[in-house]
Amino acid sequence: MEDIPPYPPIDPTTFDLIVIGTGLPESIIAAAASTASKSVLHLDPNPFYGSHFSSLPLADLPSFLSTHSTSPSPPRPRSSEGSNEFSVLDLSTRPLYSSIDISVFSPDLLDQNSRKFNLDVAGPRAFFCADKSIELILNTGANQYMEFKSIDATFVGDNKGNLLNVPDSRAAIFKDKSLGLMEKNQLMMFFKLVQGHMAGEQDVKISDEDLQSPFVDFLNKMGLPPKIKSFILYAIAMADYDQEDTGVCRDLLKTKDGIDQLALYNASIGRFQNASGALLYPIYGQGELSQAFCRRAAVKGCIYVLRMPVTELLVDKDSGCYKGVRLASGQDIFSQKLILDPTFKVTLPSGLSPPPPLQAKLPFFSQKDDRGRIARGICITMTSLKPDMSNFLVVYPPRSLFPEQATSIRLLQIASNLAVCPLGMFVLYISALCNDDDQGKKLIHAVMNTLLTVPPINSESNAAVQSETAESGCAVQDENAESSSTGPSDPGEGKPTLLWSALYNQELTLGQVDFICSTPMPDGKLNHDDLIDAAIKLFKKIYPEDEFFPQTSSENPEDDGDGDDDVSLET
Amino acid sequence: MHGRPRKAPKPEDEAASTAKAQKLRALQTQFFSFHHDQIYTKEAVELSAKLLEINPESYTAWNYRKLAVEHYLSQPECDPDSVKSVLDDELRVVESALRQNFKSYGAWHHRKWVLSKGHSSINHELRLLDKFQKADSRNFHAWNYRRFVAELMNRSEQDELKYTEDMIYTNFSNYSAWHNRSVLLSALLEKKAEGFLLKENVLPEEYEFIHQAIFTDPDDQSGWFYNLWLLDQTVTTDSPLLVSTWPTCGSDVLIMGDGCQSGSFSPFTTLLSDSGSFPIILYFNQPVEGVNSSTVTIECGFNKNGYLHWEPLSVSNSQAAQVWVAHLKFPTSELDSSVEVSVGHSKGIISTRGVHYCHPSTFSFNVHVQPVERDSFQVSVAESILWREENFKVYRAQSEESIPIAYFDQLCIKNGHESTASNWRTEALAKEIECFRELLSLMDCKIGKLTLARLLMAYNAMSFPFATKLVHSEVLELYNDLMKLDPTHHRYYKDEHSLVLLQKMTCSKESLLQHCFQYKDSGSSVIGNPICLRLNNLSLSRIGAFEKLLWVQMLDLSHNELQSIEGLEAMQLLSCLGLGNNKLRSVTALEPLRKLKSLRVLDISYNQIGDHSIDTTRYLCSSPLSHSVGTGVNKDETVISDAALVNYWEAFYMFKDLNLNQLDIVGNTIADEKFKSALVKIMPTLKRLDGKVLD
Numbered sequence A: 001m002e003d004i005p006p007y008p009p010i011d012p013t014t015f016d017l018i019v020i021g022t023g024l025p026e027s028i029i030a031a032a033a034s035t036a037s038k039s040v041l042h043l044d045p046n047p048f049y050g051s052h053f054s055s056l057p058l059a060d061l062p063s064f065l066s067t068h069s070t071s072p073s074p075p076r077p078r079s080s081e082g083s084n085e086f087s088v089l090d091l092s093t094r095p096l097y098s099s100i101d102i103s104v105f106s107p108d109l110l111d112q113n114s115r116k117f118n119l120d121v122a123g124p125r126a127f128f129c130a131d132k133s134i135e136l137i138l139n140t141g142a143n144q145y146m147e148f149k150s151i152d153a154t155f156v157g158d159n160k161g162n163l164l165n166v167p168d169s170r171a172a173i174f175k176d177k178s179l180g181l182m183e184k185n186q187l188m189m190f191f192k193l194v195q196g197h198m199a200g201e202q203d204v205k206i207s208d209e210d211l212q213s214p215f216v217d218f219l220n221k222m223g224l225p226p227k228i229k230s231f232i233l234y235a236i237a238m239a240d241y242d243q244e245d246t247g248v249c250r251d252l253l254k255t256k257d258g259i260d261q262l263a264l265y266n267a268s269i270g271r272f273q274n275a276s277g278a279l280l281y282p283i284y285g286q287g288e289l290s291q292a293f294c295r296r297a298a299v300k301g302c303i304y305v306l307r308m309p310v311t312e313l314l315v316d317k318d319s320g321c322y323k324g325v326r327l328a329s330g331q332d333i334f335s336q337k338l339i340l341d342p343t344f345k346v347t348l349p350s351g352l353s354p355p356p357p358l359q360a361k362l363p364f365f366s367q368k369d370d371r372g373r374i375a376r377g378i379c380i381t382m383t384s385l386k387p388d389m390s391n392f393l394v395v396y397p398p399r400s401l402f403p404e405q406a407t408s409i410r411l412l413q414i415a416s417n418l419a420v421c422p423l424g425m426f427v428l429y430i431s432a433l434c435n436d437d438d439q440g441k442k443l444i445h446a447v448m449n450t451l452l453t454v455p456p457i458n459s460e461s462n463a464a465v466q467s468e469t470a471e472s473g474c475a476v477q478d479e480n481a482e483s484s485s486t487g488p489s490d491p492g493e494g495k496p497t498l499l500w501s502a503l504y505n506q507e508l509t510l511g512q513v514d515f516i517c518s519t520p521m522p523d524g525k526l527n528h529d530d531l532i533d534a535a536i537k538l539f540k541k542i543y544p545e546d547e548f549f550p551q552t553s554s555e556n557p558e559d560d561g562d563g564d565d566d567v568s569l570e571t
Numbered sequence B: 001m002h003g004r005p006r007k008a009p010k011p012e013d014e015a016a017s018t019a020k021a022q023k024l025r026a027l028q029t030q031f032f033s034f035h036h037d038q039i040y041t042k043e044a045v046e047l048s049a050k051l052l053e054i055n056p057e058s059y060t061a062w063n064y065r066k067l068a069v070e071h072y073l074s075q076p077e078c079d080p081d082s083v084k085s086v087l088d089d090e091l092r093v094v095e096s097a098l099r100q101n102f103k104s105y106g107a108w109h110h111r112k113w114v115l116s117k118g119h120s121s122i123n124h125e126l127r128l129l130d131k132f133q134k135a136d137s138r139n140f141h142a143w144n145y146r147r148f149v150a151e152l153m154n155r156s157e158q159d160e161l162k163y164t165e166d167m168i169y170t171n172f173s174n175y176s177a178w179h180n181r182s183v184l185l186s187a188l189l190e191k192k193a194e195g196f197l198l199k200e201n202v203l204p205e206e207y208e209f210i211h212q213a214i215f216t217d218p219d220d221q222s223g224w225f226y227n228l229w230l231l232d233q234t235v236t237t238d239s240p241l242l243v244s245t246w247p248t249c250g251s252d253v254l255i256m257g258d259g260c261q262s263g264s265f266s267p268f269t270t271l272l273s274d275s276g277s278f279p280i281i282l283y284f285n286q287p288v289e290g291v292n293s294s295t296v297t298i299e300c301g302f303n304k305n306g307y308l309h310w311e312p313l314s315v316s317n318s319q320a321a322q323v324w325v326a327h328l329k330f331p332t333s334e335l336d337s338s339v340e341v342s343v344g345h346s347k348g349i350i351s352t353r354g355v356h357y358c359h360p361s362t363f364s365f366n367v368h369v370q371p372v373e374r375d376s377f378q379v380s381v382a383e384s385i386l387w388r389e390e391n392f393k394v395y396r397a398q399s400e401e402s403i404p405i406a407y408f409d410q411l412c413i414k415n416g417h418e419s420t421a422s423n424w425r426t427e428a429l430a431k432e433i434e435c436f437r438e439l440l441s442l443m444d445c446k447i448g449k450l451t452l453a454r455l456l457m458a459y460n461a462m463s464f465p466f467a468t469k470l471v472h473s474e475v476l477e478l479y480n481d482l483m484k485l486d487p488t489h490h491r492y493y494k495d496e497h498s499l500v501l502l503q504k505m506t507c508s509k510e511s512l513l514q515h516c517f518q519y520k521d522s523g524s525s526v527i528g529n530p531i532c533l534r535l536n537n538l539s540l541s542r543i544g545a546f547e548k549l550l551w552v553q554m555l556d557l558s559h560n561e562l563q564s565i566e567g568l569e570a571m572q573l574l575s576c577l578g579l580g581n582n583k584l585r586s587v588t589a590l591e592p593l594r595k596l597k598s599l600r601v602l603d604i605s606y607n608q609i610g611d612h613s614i615d616t617t618r619y620l621c622s623s624p625l626s627h628s629v630g631t632g633v634n635k636d637e638t639v640i641s642d643a644a645l646v647n648y649w650e651a652f653y654m655f656k657d658l659n660l661n662q663l664d665i666v667g668n669t670i671a672d673e674k675f676k677s678a679l680v681k682i683m684p685t686l687k688r689l690d691g692k693v694l695d
Helices: A024-035 A060-067 A107-116 A132-140 A170-175 A181-198 A208-212 A215-221 A226-236 A255-268 A287-299 A362-366 A437-451 A470-486 A529-542 B011-036 B042-054 B059-073 B080-100 B105-116 B123-135 B140-152 B157-170 B175-191 B199-216 B221-235 B374-380 B405-418 B423-442 B446-462 B469-485 B487-506 B509-513 B587-595 B616-620 B631-636 B642-647 B649-655 B673-682
Strands: A014-020 A040-043 A086-093 A097-104 A148-150 A153-157 A163-165 A279-282 A303-305 A310-316 A322-327 A332-340 A344-347 A373-381 A392-396 A409-415 A426-434 A498-507 B242-246 B252-256 B270-272 B277-289 B296-300 B310-312 B321-329 B335-343 B361-370 B392-394 B516-519 B531-534 B554-556 B576-578 B601-603 B662-664
Touching: A014 A024, A014 A322, A024 A040, A024 A132, A024 A287, A024 A332, A024 A529, A040 A287, A060 A097, A060 A498, A086 A322, A097 A437, A107 A498, A132 A287, A132 A529, A153 A226, A153 A437, A170 A181, A170 B157, A170 B199, A181 A226, A181 A255, A181 B199, A181 B423, A208 A255, A215 A226, A215 A255, A226 A255, A287 A303, A310 A332, A332 A529, A373 A437, A409 A437, A426 A437, A437 A498, B011 B042, B011 B059, B042 B059, B042 B080, B059 B080, B059 B105, B080 B105, B080 B123, B105 B140, B123 B140, B140 B157, B140 B175, B157 B175, B175 B199, B175 B221, B199 B221, B199 B423, B221 B423, B221 B446, B277 B335, B296 B321, B423 B446, B446 B469, B446 B487, B469 B487, B487 B509, B587 B649, B649 B673
Parallel strands: A014 A040, A014 A332, A040 A303, A153 A392, B252 B270, B252 B361, B531 B554, B554 B576, B576 B601, B601 B662
Antiparallel strands: A086 A310, A086 A344, A097 A498, A148 A279, A153 A163, A310 A322, A322 A332, A373 A426, A373 A498, A392 A409, A409 A426, B242 B277, B277 B321, B296 B335, B310 B321, B335 B361, B392 B516, B516 B531
8 A cells, every 4th residue: 555656646626426445335326326427536445346345366365354454553644734625534444354364274276376266355145136236237237247157056054064955946845855745845835825925915915913023933823844944034034143032133034024035035036047046146256246336337437546545534624514535646636425435434633622513523433333243254175065066055044053153154155167266166155143253253163164174284384374363373273173182083074175264254334324424344144235225325315316327218128028138147 | 838928919919910921821822833733843842941930830831841852752863862951951941830839730740750751860859859848848749759759769768757857857847747757657667677677666756756746836736647647556456356246256046037035045135037047247347358258157057058148238339348247047947056157267358458367266156046937927017116215114134144245355355365466555555645644734735635535445445354434434524525625526526425425335234234125015026136225315426336236126316416327237137226306317318227138117207307408418329310220220110100219219229128117207308298108119018107007
């Protein structure tokens, strides 16, 4: 960041909107604003698109994470003073990632191939074929910049390393080997009930009372056995928290939402001819999505400047209103509106009492949302977790790995055919919601220990383990030592061997719609729908008069026949 | 392809189709002129291709192309290479026609025709089929063609079986795939291919497979069809079995010329005969052919040459029947003799499926003949049978031994030598029953109930000696439920209900005896046997269980809902039959009675014969106006006026061979004076009509 290549000054110097950061919500807003004929300047301090939503080469991921894990740097000496009209507020970064833990077990193999990786910072993530994100991609024409591939299957895992197929469709129920005949019948009857309800059939209408009740109660009422309940709640409706333990459940799914989720899943299956399952993954990684919206914005006249940090915020001296930003290059750019990526935090000049107009806005500066954290892990292996299958999702429902497991853990294996890693390798993305770093680590390690062989650390080559933080670096070693001492378990055992792993905890910062608008961090969901909702909300806030991506007949010809082919799917 | 709503055509579509029709007409006119003049030039052939591309349904064009190919092949300058290219052209035309309409009969047929010429490579065909079957996995044309191609290229049945499996896994709602699976499995089982040697090893896996479909979606019918096929495969023994006979094995039969009964003979085995012969009835479990005096032999003291004429008892004139009858003549003098009947010791009895009868069995009985006294017989003829309640009283059996029902069991046990081999069948059925009980515990499923009812009956029949009566009640309850649940098929369920009810009533001596009554004073001479089986007032819509009723001579079926008396021809001993107050709708519904030579008293009063002014079934009877009717008509021409014959020819056909003494037909629309007088002329033996004594 220190050696910024000299940039020519940006011209013009006044815009309708400045967006800082090229994460997904920022990119969507930039594209929407450009489409609404606003002049937009889109800045990013990074040399790549996507910010916290990007897909990075292997070598770049650790440095990106560590950059965003340090505490705010002490306010640097003011590069220049404010003028008479405006005062200057510092823009500092806040630590978004913690307890970062990178382990390299096979440095040579990975070094040669570092550039062949596109690792999602915010994994695991996927699209439902019929979700809002896909609709948005189709409506905005962003699909012309992306290609997708179907995720082959969804499994539910247990603590013995077994992966059970999730019978998510009629054909899958028929084919399933683990369900009994009765269970098949019950599950299909339930699917039909949901389908009938969604289709508005009178005789299968689910009552309003039921719709408002917790989904888990409704499933109990339907007499579904625990196994099927678990499939529906965690592998189809993708509930995060233990729905049967109200003590730990922070997000109790209502029947209405559960049904909507099932309907989405159902609508996703078979929506696209080439997609066999409900889920899609973009070739070259999730970072493509932000980039596609940036391209979309650029087509509509949005100006892009990467590698351009913003150092200060300019506010009106009298009113305290936002005026513009000061770039690292020293240039001042002015705009009506500003969207900030969650990396940044606005700090008041230290020592000075805030100027009166900002007094009223103090709550904004002290505001800290506590929506908990999410533990993420990325593992690289040479063999698939499931022979003959490359891309799939595994869900570990609450309590499936250990009794205190309060949240479900999701794991997405993506293979080289999605251009996220070199040929013959597999990337596993793992995530789980947690309260603190220790809990998060425990969740991710539980999955890793169940599914992977963590090779012993070769003490000869010290370079083998590069730990960002000493104490967490030991964590993997300890776990490993423990498992090898407790039982003479054969390290082979058919489990894939870990080549590389990155574990980190991410803050679940929400977007803010206030004096200054900022976008949210990647959430704990599997798909992007909530983030898109947040982006729409932000857009509406800053441009209440404008339509969010108005449908134009020329851009989106209404052909009901084969309109679905719009998403390019590789088979 | 399936389940797409039909859309009303838009105006522009209609315009397009008008334009298309115009173009088509022009093409067609030109094509017909080429065809007519037998012009097979390149241009002419291409024109037909164009025509077929637009309209693949043009059969004439396909035929023209066949002629053109034949014409070309007959040319002297034709070499193998050019033959191939000509045939390849045909395949291309078919392919583009199929793209237009992949359900075109003509196109698929043409393709078969081209391939049968044997010059084309067939490797492409499976790929083409994959394409069509992917577009519509239930396209039965493609499935038919697939069978043709598979045979042509000698593709193994195992491979094709695997293909059906794949298709079923993609979407199990596929009638064609399940059907093809049954065809392939039948072929493999018949061939006794490796791994398909025994049904008992193959069928359980298939049951397992189909359960997945049925339980996943019980509302999908395709799986049920396959389940029904499997059930049939399980229940049906390949080889026909002799189920029951009359006289029964070990019985003592009394044949007498008059009603003066003497000795301690059971009324159940006492028979009045005025013809000097008595019937021997063989009842098989399925229709068989080839019952004759060499396949069924008889040894007795009075029929020295052993020749018997066996007659199939079927309403249709086929040579196959489930029931066969022969009439054994007895001497006029008093006689005590034993008769031994051997069935199937020499080959020749064969099922309609082509399987030989392979359970040779022998049964014997004793015959006692009391000489006929003509005089007393003549006198008693005027006596009439009245189906009145007060004329019947509950029959009390003198001794258990004398009841013939006991003998059914013996015969069935004798046939039980298949029982060890059929263990797997009972096991399979038991498993199925358990399975469907479970399904029904979850949901009210019509076809599930029906299947359970069928399974229970099949299981009951198979485990015969140990059958429980409780099963019948459960099955009856199931059919009652079905009648309520599924009113559209009420009549089918009603019929099945009737059959089960009859099975229930005949399943044991005790239950059967509840329906046995004694008609007035037992000495009536019209009926040698005073036992009347009364199955009245049971709301039966169909009758069955004949194998257990062969002994019945007097049967009261009045006050039921019978529309048909199909199968009644098996009851060869019947002399009195009450069918009053039923729902018989036509004279032709009485067809089975034509086979009952000993029937003397018939009550068909208060039915619905003639209710419908147009009785189409009468046209099934040979009309006296056609010359195909044999000598019968000519003989009787003097008796009946032509007019009556024209109006009532079906009655003539139905009644002329009956030797009725008493007939009640009142209460039918048809039974006006004219009809009655015709009847009197048709049946000179008739003594009483609707209670009136005839001169």
